[in-house]
Amino acid sequence: MSEDNMxxxxxxxxxxxxxxxxxxxxxxxxxxxQALEYARDVYTRRSEGVSIWVVNSSHIFASQEDDNESFxxxxxxxxxxxxxxxxxxxxxxxx
Amino acid sequence: MTKIxxxxxxxxxxxxxxxxxxxxxxxxxxxxxxxxxLEEDLALSNVALDFLGRARMFYSYAGELRKxxxxxxxxxxxxxxxxxxxxLIYELPRGDFAFTMARQFMLDxxxxxxxxxxxxxxxxxxAAIAGKAVKESTYHLRRSSDWIMRLxxxxxxxxxxxxxxxxxxxxxxxxxxxxxxxxSDLLAEGVAVDRTALHDSWDSQVRSTLEAAGVTIPDASWxxxxxxxxxxxxxxxxxxxxxxFVQRAYPGLEW
Numbered sequence: 114m115s116e117d118n119m120x121x122x123x124x125x126x127x128x129x130x131x132x133x134x135x136x137x138x139x140x141x142x143x144x145x146x147q148a149l150e151y152a153r154d155v156y157t158r159r160s161e162g163v164s165i166w167v168v169n170s171s172h173i174f175a176s177q178e179d180d181n182e183s184f185x186x187x188x189x190x191x192x193x194x195x196x197x198x199x200x201x202x203x204x205x206x207x208x
Numbered sequence: 209m210t211k212i213x214x215x216x217x218x219x220x221x222x223x224x225x226x227x228x229x230x231x232x233x234x235x236x237x238x239x240x241x242x243x244x245x246l247e248e249d250l251a252l253s254n255v256a257l258d259f260l261g262r263a264r265m266f267y268s269y270a271g272e273l274r275k276x277x278x279x280x281x282x283x284x285x286x287x288x289x290x291x292x293x294x295x296l297i298y299e300l301p302r303g304d305f306a307f308t309m310a311r312q313f314m315l316d317x318x319x320x321x322x323x324x325x326x327x328x329x330x331x332x333x334x335a336a337i338a339g340k341a342v343k344e345s346t347y348h349l350r351r352s353s354d355w356i357m358r359l360x361x362x363x364x365x366x367x368x369x370x371x372x373x374x375x376x377x378x379x380x381x382x383x384x385x386x387x388x389x390x391x392s393d394l395l396a397e398g399v400a401v402d403r404t405a406l407h408d409s410w411d412s413q414v415r416s417t418l419e420a421a422g423v424t425i426p427d428a429s430w431x432x433x434x435x436x437x438x439x440x441x442x443x444x445x446x447x448x449x450x451x452x453f454v455q456r457a458y459p460g461l462e463w
Binding site for chain 2: 143147
């Protein structure tokens, strides 16, 4: 097998306890089927999971560091988007 | 080396199955840090550990039958070639990656069918061990049959290496289906598996996968056996010299 045919895959595992798949790492494989088997062998050796997702890394479109100012800073001055911003009337005991 | 005299047929049978597993586990472990790439290195080591675990279960059970304190280590470390009773195909050197995978594929198909039957053994301990191992073998076969298709459909070189491996292995496969008196007697009691009966489905499954991968099935022009009688290839002695080195150098050494 030529290494040229290998692609990078991101591995997500759902553990017994959690409900959502968590990113655990990446690996190289020829295709998704092989990536799934290697994910099993590399990342679940100690019974870490009950479900595996593999995603071709090139299919992930990610935000960039440069985007931070325009993406996240505008939220800093909008405290009213947090529930804790509001004072509850005394009648409301459980929130 | 102090000899362990094995007279109980059930013990002998468990040791045979343990020998098969230990010897293949050792061969697979030789790939640790030598596999073509990291992911495959871990995957092969996992399979090696599965076989090592299987050997421990069979040996431990054999030791229990003696009731004299014999442990798994006695069987693994204190017997020489002639006392090992694994089938020859298990002990052949790992060869190149195609050879390792071709052998693994042939043995996985065999083991899956064998263990499915051993699960129904009248001996509950053997049946329990088989129940555990059959799940492992299901995964092993998924991997090895996958690799047969990849190697066959890969490059000219990978197909050539796969073909060479199959040619070299083919004469060692009839032994997998040859019964001797001990196993026939245990079969009559419902303990052992009738390996002869496994041949036809093994043959058709192995042929169809190999042919789909572009491999030409060799003519059965030669065959060898002897493993169950302790008659081995020259390779087993070298394997044991490595496997048993520490116990030979420092007899009785413990962790």
